[in-house]
Amino acid sequence: MPGAGTGLAVLASVADQAVSAFTNIVVLVVAARLSSAAAFSVFSMVYMVFTVLLGLNVSYVGQALVLERGSARVRAACRSAVVFTAGAATVVGAGMAGGLAFVGGGTARGLAVLGLVLPVVLTQDGLRYCFSALRLPHCALAADTVRLLVVVPALAAQPQGAGAARLVAVWGVSALPALVVGGALLWPRVKDAPVDVGGYLRRGHLGRRFVVEFGVANAAGQLAVIGLGLFAAPLAVGALRGATTLFGPMNVLFNSATAFGPPLLGRVRGTDDKVRATAVLGIALAWTAVAWTVVLMLLPDHVGRRLLGDTWASSAALLPASGSQYAGIALGTSALLTLRVLRPRATLPIQVVFSLASVVFLLAGYRLDGVRGAAWGLCLGSALKAGALWRRITSVRRAPAPATDRAEADVRAEPSAGPR
Template identity: 30%
Template sequence: MWTVLDQVASSGTNAAINFVIARRVSATEFGAFAIAYTIFALVMGLSRAASTTPLGIHYATASPPTFRVAARAASGTALTLGVLSGAVLLAAGTASTGALGSNLVAMGIVMPALLVQDSWRYTFFAEGRPAAALANDLVWATTMVAAFAALPARFSSDAACLVLAWGAAAVVAALLGIAQTRAWPDPRRAIRWFTAHRETTGFMTAEYVTVQGAQQTSTLIIGMFGSSSLVGALRGIQTLLAPTTNLAVALTSFAIPEFARRPDMPLRTRSRLAYALSAVVVASSTIWALVFLVLPDGFGRALLGDTWLQTRGLLGLAIVQQAGPALAVGPAAVLYALGRTRLTFRINLRFAPLLLACPLIGLHLGGAKGVIVGYIIAFWSTIPTWIIQLRRQTRP
């Protein structure tokens, strides 16, 4: 429950920046922010794969001194990636013009703090201290609200300024994480950390690059050949459904180290728990999305502003879309905990081309709705493979 509550707090801060910006800027400007946020989401997932995931798999039962050294190396890896990716965003934003350029610059400035704060959260999960992660995220959320309130009126409707305020709150939370863990990030250990766990970090990083890289790249291409407002609508769907996405992340963050701590758990029990995890995510995500379908349009406009109209038209199909990855949550958690990262990489390596191509084909054939149908085809096509591999790996 602590893990789930933390994900609620974490998703709240991420959803807040999307809701606030959507309400205060035009649909086109929100689309520019959505592109910058998409890049952030891509880099954050890459950071988790390369830095903090090995903590949950390999150090869940480590002694406190050993765990602290590992935590410093993992957070140092996240800091290194944040600095490098932030520099790239700064260069790209400086070379760009208009709202997109200013949003890329702002995201580049705050990227190191965002990744370090996220690394502390996953450190607490791996250590079995999810309440500490919740405390950290609550401080971030409180500081963010104060930062938004302190912005002068002329800056409160500028997406880039809001991103900077959001990132400033992340700095406070990242510093709190240092106090909570009594450990500073050590970027000098980044390369050694990555190579020492190359079986995990290598395959999971490659997996993330292929899967999320394909998905986020397709979003960016949709923005190039479709429109910024369409990217904003897709971002709006992701924002509305973020609580269910974060529930899936919470359950996975909890399940991987817990499965890893219990090597003697019967294989059939692992299999049943995997299906239970998936069922919880599918049911909760479906119910949550249906709520937005029955609420009055005024409620949606209050959340997303001008972006709501196009988002509302895609929400029904999005319910079917999100059920696909939700079904894979349980099998994936068990396979990761068993250290089968080579196998999960192979599954996702075959999945990535579909995830890149299907939405783009859908855009060409059916516009915005075609994009969602493309995602449905891509996600649901992998479910049989996940189930088959789960059965093979949990067979007595």
Template identity: 30%
Template sequence: MGRFGRYVAIGDQAVSSISNFVAVAITANVATAGEFGHFSLGYAGLLLFLGAQRALIGETLLVRYSTAGVLDSKGRSAVLGASVLTAAALLPLLLVGAVLADESSKLLWLMIAGCLPFVLVQDTLRYLFICEGRPWQALWIDGVWAVVSIASMGIVALNTGSVWAVVLCWGGGAAFALAVGLLLAGALPSPRAGRSWLRANRNPGWRYLGEFSALNASNLVVLYLLAIPLGAAGVGALRAAQLLFSPLNTAFSAIKMAVIPELVRSRGTTLFRRRLIETLMVVAALAGIWGVVVMLLPAPVGSLLLGDTWHSASELRLPYFLQYVAMVPYTVLLAYYRSVQANRLSTFMRAALALLTLALPLALAYAGGTRAAAWAFTLAVAVAAVAGVVATAVWTRKTRTETPEQPGSSSARPAETPLRGAGAAARR
């Protein structure tokens, strides 16, 4: 994909995130407090399902098929068909929200549910293009979605003020971008081939999905449980402080998505290690720069962003800054694990984070309140990252012992051990 292509892939993630932020802002300006509450619940569910699909299909696609180059039309149809099947399985869960909602919000929930298939399949197209080394096409379809959806949402918001109509425009933009993407891909989804694809890639796909589910479940559960010792205000302060650093989540995710195909294609070469070092430096620089910006954020700006929550959230900036510093090695290790398919190591590190995230904040919240809980989240990430570094060192030493290097072989060669047979499986 090249260095330029890597930046295009990161830019694509930025366009996607910014356009979604603008879409939510337009919806918030149209909706009443009650309507926006229902929208937030439905939208959070949609994002959760989107993340699950990215783990099951998107990451598997990057890890196992990046070395194949451009896939044929049957391969693309199979991947897109897998996304259609995933959407079909998840759609009823959002429809449950429509059933349970009051009469005034049922149509809104139905619109959100109707958006789900188009959003999921369009997102799979993004991963497909990046996997094939064509990130500019991913950027193109996300750009089309942003322009069409934001323009139509703005027009509807100014003229009708109906929340469901605004959401319909957002989903309509996704559908239009999907149509453009299918033309670029030259393929249509095939659910039958998608079923075979999911079966052939159940490992690592189900493992990645399990890791994602465990982490999200622990984060969700701990927030609800923290409301007992901290109250709603304390949980709100934690979430507000996290919001200040949320752009780093987007950046880290974008970098990881962009660099994995490069690492997969350069495995076993000196370029592999250089790419890892570059990734570490970029992620560390972003964490440092954004962290300093947040730490120096003036109170008037903070109050404008967070309102009355700013006062309590501002006191938590330091532990959250250090948490994202600890996320630097964690993010790079995860990209490394994916690129060499060291799946047991990624599961170990992410399971450690899930367990620590669930246990430490609760324990320290009872002992020291909201500030202690914030430091506990930081400690959880730091311990998980250290555990990943130690486990990687042990695994590398063991691999070198079992597979002695030949004269002139690359220093990155031991990382290939878990992949024996995987390349063939990906090509079948």
């Protein structure tokens, strides 16, 4: 019953992303309720730095991993990915902790603590992509459920007025049980597979291209927001982050498509069928974003304050812009998923041009109309990028794949060397 199996895999993957996104929402909501608006801004900046580091790891390791095909190759790639992620996170985290331990200021202290817990949180999150490549999303769901069940009471037990550094430490340490559970579920499936950490350092590793795309597509905008907080208006970071938190359910769907879409889309026969499937997905996600925006705008003020505390007022003013942005992101995510399967190397030029344009729009919007203008600037950038990606899909459908892309596809589709 392959159809039933695929349906269950989709449900498990969406449920896993829902649990993961809900965990992130709880972390931010609890931090907002325990902190003043100023303190939450500091925590938001630290958490955004983690988001950038997480995105780099997902791009370099995770996105290349889910494109692997063939049982033996997938198992070896999964084991290598875990070892590489743990080692790289330890090196980066130690550098952060050592370099910022004696620097004054709440932000520096929070980042130093983030460095200490970085190996735990990055490795735990990275297991999700291993389970995606192995087509075992229910294992990811189990580990992430443990994460949720541990982090909620741990953060809720913190006193009112807890500092950002303390909250970051509790959040990071609470990932240990989930890491143990995920590792225990993964180990029997990869214990006999070879480890090739050096593959991540070789020239031509596809993750390098995805990192460049992330750097210009996601990190550039996030770093621009961080810079906005450091050099202009710290409260703007809290407002933008609060608005993003409110759209957590949409992030669930986007992350599900990104993490689990390539293996599932690879089963669809024919280029036209793949494009139609993702086009329908993009339209459905865009309308979902619009509907969710309406729901948020109709929330009573006292409910919003229960969610975000003092940050609610500034975040609520951004809902029209943020909702429009998420509709654009929905169309762009589905287009990006299509190109990742059809032509992995086709997305970089578009990502570079339109992501840098988004940063320009963000900063120009802030100068024209403060944080509300910045939110509309991000919306404009997302809409233009989505349009460019779908236009690229049209040209890809008409042209044959380059030899490099065909060779990569053949390598990733290498026949299985044994049972999974």
